[in-house]
Amino acid sequence: MGRLSVSLCGIELDNPVIPASGTFGYGHEFAALYDINCLGSFSFKGTTLQPRFGNPVPRIAEGNAGMLNAVGLQNPGVDAVISRELPKLREVFHKPVIANVSGFSVDEYAQVCAKLDGEEQVGWLEVNISCPNVHGGGMSFGTDPKSAAEVTRAVRAVAKKPVLVKLSPNVTDIVAIAKACEDAGADGLSLINTVMALRIDLKTRRPVLANVTGGLSGPAVFPLALRMVWQVSQAVKIPVVGLGGVSSAEDVIEMLLAGATAVQVGAVNLKNPFVCKEIIEKLPAVMDRYGIENIQDIIGGAHG
């Protein structure tokens, strides 16, 4: 165990830094820039049963200290991910990867998870019940404790790998959803997905995004994410992966202090493609500055 290592659902990570789903593709664009084996892991692009084109463009807008996306789960479908993307991914990444899964029915989540669960390189399944940019699926499962539990149970029943359920912040009581997922057998939780948001073009007087609304991410949402990680990690016994606006080594430490076991880095990858590598390289010096010997010792440390 190195001083940066943490354990997530029984799998050791060299460090707690994980690029978040949807900001890292299947790793290739970044593997061309640096050796991505320095990462703790990464969560690949959200995968559904069928190929999806996603939403019409524009899919991207900007906010102060952040961005909105309404990509709408563009992906080639689980069979193409397994036959085409995972073999290529194995060439550039030699650690367990997080398979991010989305769906439009409980059965679809279970089918996709069952397929990916059998893939050797998949370390964890991350069940996205929180995509705000698709209609009739995604977030509609993650805003009600009963349906969140139903998806969790269905996936848990077919999977051997640890199941992380990725939660939406677009709810009144995220703790109730988190507990429902824990009770239904989730091995861990990832939070938060993006915050539903809107921009309007002053020239056209119409929404910027073709989908009208999009998910806000980036530094703007970090304090909100931190608060939710704080609340959820106190209420559940399973590990929490903290994400939402994490952009620096200091943010990683802060997320761990709030109760996260590992941290995902999302939107900032799109602005600075080297940011995850830079955060990992800076972590030891930042830990030294704050008197942290081993990073796993500070998980939940702010709870007193």
Next chain:
Amino acid sequence: MKQGLFTIVENTPLNARYARLVLAGDGSAITAPGQFASLSLPGFFLRRPFSVCDWDAEAMTLVYESAGRGTALLRSLPEGMALDVLSGLGNGFDLSRAGDEPLLVGGGSGASPLLGLCRRLLSEGKRPRVILGFGTREDVILTGDFLALGVSPTVTTEDGSFGIRGFVTAAMELPHSFFYTCGPEAMMRAVARRSPTGGQLSFDARMGCGFGACMGCTRMTVDGPKRVCKDGPVFDKEAIVWDD
């Protein structure tokens, strides 16, 4: 693709609408005309992508339109300031398909990447012809730069205040071996329809990352969904699926 610091050595208006930005820095990542660079601007989360107009090993020139808050800020940035730039983004134009007399058709700021393309076609012994279309006389840019290369561009303006009245297609009677075009989609579509030859079209898109990670700028093609930033911005005429 490379990330690096570039220093502003020139940031001057060409007219009320367009400006020229010359950035000194390592241009070695740029491998083809039609590629773009993405600039991180102070106070904005997302980078701003711009076509490279021309470049060498030590500098690149961008021509940009003041279109929103980002480009308005860019206008105000002083010479000597350093900017974080991703360079060498996108595929760029394929010069091997040009034939002897390629036609280059640019609309508005779409004229920009055609200048670097024209220079390289000339260096390969080709005889490029250039048509540039603008709304009105006050918008006309880069004609002097093409003349300096020894190519006299045919200019069209929609209101007839300069050159030929009408759209670029009004000047498209020139015979040509292949076409390259960059500009508004309606213009490129008209060019592709009018031309009997093969061609390449360079698309603009609202991008998140600019290097293929976020799927923000996807466009459907006959070969399936493609990322304008990474698989493009240049696409073959035969691959385009037009929105109807």
